[in-house]
Amino acid sequence: MDCLFCKIAAGEIPSTKVYEDDDVYAFLDINPHAPTHFLVIPKNHIDSAAEITSENSYVVAKIYEVIAKLAKELNLDDGYRVVTNIGEDGGQTVRHLHFHVLAGRLLAWPPG
Ligand code: 5GP
Ligand code: ZN
Secondary structure (H helix, E strand, O other): OHHHHHHHHHHOOOOOOOEEEEOOOEEOOOOOOOEEEEEEEEOOOOOOHHHHHOOOOOHHHHHHHHHHHHHHOOOOOOOOOOEEEOHHHHHHOOOOOOEEEOOOOOOOOOOO
């Protein structure tokens, strides 16, 4: 499958790795929207959070475990935001499930 984030997870396209295990890969966003901005993805392709099922939802739990661990390691003590965009109106530009982790400044709410 011709998927950018599958290729990044496989190491076929370079990225700045933040974390990796058998199921999960995390890397810096190429166009950061906050002083800290990384993406956490399942290595296996899932189109978006709209495609989470009882078969693949374990990886979402793993992703949130990884995020909590990284947030502690990176001392994101003032808080952070986890966002997953879904579909066109949700602002999803890469059709491989990913969780943005944003930190290091006060983030506006609600989003624009
Ligand atoms: P989305 O808009 O789908 O929620 O988020 C996709 C994110 O992927 C964007 O924040 C964008 O900057 C990031 N991105 C797109 N292409 C690349 C790439 O080749 N490398 C990295 N590290 N990030 C990318
Ligand atoms: Zn993919």
